[in-house]
Amino acid sequence: MRNRRKLESETNNLIKEHLGKYNSLMPSLALIFHLVTIADSGNPSSRISEISAKRAIYWCKYLESHARRIYGMVVTPSQNVVTLLAKKIKEGKIPSPFKAKDVYDKKWSGLTNPNSVKNACNILTNENWLKVVTPRKSSGGRPNDPEYIINPSLL
Template identity: 40%
Template sequence: MDGIHPALESHFAKYRKQVPALALTCHLADGGRGPVSVTAMVRALAWADYLKSHALRAYGTGMTAPMDRARALLEKIRAGKLPSLPFALKKIYDACWSMLTNREEAAEAVSILIEHGYMAEVAERNNASKGGRPREPRYVINPEVTK
């Protein structure tokens, strides 16, 4: 299967045995004798589709690529969900957007967008020189992105 994560591919490979086993179970549960009925096979295939949707969701949480996070953030930027003023990383993960729910995920996405020119880190004066706590980096959106 092209473009599918190896773990998911391995999971779906097991369906070659699972679907016939489900069909036989359905056939026997319906009181069938002899060859497995078409109805039982159709029911097994429907179960496999149902289980596939759950597998995609379950495996998907751990298989999000860094570029997927960057695309998700870029969609939010284009939708006007972030300010044009300099903002902290916290602004992104506090919104709890899909794939951007914590500091690490947000930092990963921002790093990629900076690398591709969609955002920039802004050098702001911090309070460290006055004995204060260093300020977290601030980011701005490239104005060309929202045009």
């Protein structure tokens, strides 16, 4: 159950896919540790011990930490910003419509750089998460920042 909640809150899709395999990894490791214990002691037991299960849990945590480091090398900073922005949209923390300035003014971790937030908005527009509303030119002739409307199916 805990693993399911952890997967739902995960923002990195590579990690999400990787951790999804742990539902079968942990019991498999527990069985292996149990069989090693039986072979070593010569005392067969039909039930997997709590110690074998805990060893499997600790081993999964160890493997997860290494997976996070490895996948962290693959993910570019711009992908992180897109993932963070998408998470805020899914959580309902961004109104529709909004401007990129509305996001980076909130000073959320990873979403403070104006150019990064604008690029993330452009990527999410290409992915049909957002629709750009073309702004009217201000009286000085300089165009206003675009507004983004969140795809209603995401809310």
